[in-house]
Amino acid sequence: MHSLPDDLSPPFTATEEKLIRLGLDPAAQPGEADACGVQLIRSFRKRGLTAEQLMASSARAIWAARELSAARGRVMSFGKYKNRTVGECPLSYLRWALTKCKDMPYNLRRAMQLVINEGSK
Numbered sequence: 001m002h003s004l005p006d007d008l009s010p011p012f013t014a015t016e017e018k019l020i021r022l023g024l025d026p027a028a029q030p031g032e033a034d035a036c037g038v039q040l041i042r043s044f045r046k047r048g049l050t051a052e053q054l055m056a057s058s059a060r061a062i063w064a065a066r067e068l069s070a071a072r073g074r075v076m077s078f079g080k081y082k083n084r085t086v087g088e089c090p091l092s093y094l095r096w097a098l099t100k101c102k103d104m105p106y107n108l109r110r111a112m113q114l115v116i117n118e119g120s121k
Helices: 014-024 030-046 051-075 091-102 104-119
Strands: none
Touching: 014 030, 051 104, 091 104
16 A cells, blocks of 8 residues: 555756746746756766656556546445545544554455545645
């Protein structure tokens, strides 16, 4: 279970995120976009980041985001919030249900844990 794999730091630093946003902004001038690309690559090199690490980290982050989205959309099959999605339930209820309800389906339990873990950040 994970939201962002524990063995990875976030794929981009705050500065790198800003460079990406500016470089891809349609209003950016060609020279600005080029300068952002150069600075972004320099930042990756400074951190010792390889292309393989960057691609793997991004792929895992995308997978984790999809998994969390699916977890939020899983429908509760019992209780006070029956027929509502896990994402609609209060975290306090999800925590309570995980401790008190031992017979719930594995996928529902896993979805609840993912949503709780993300909400605890």
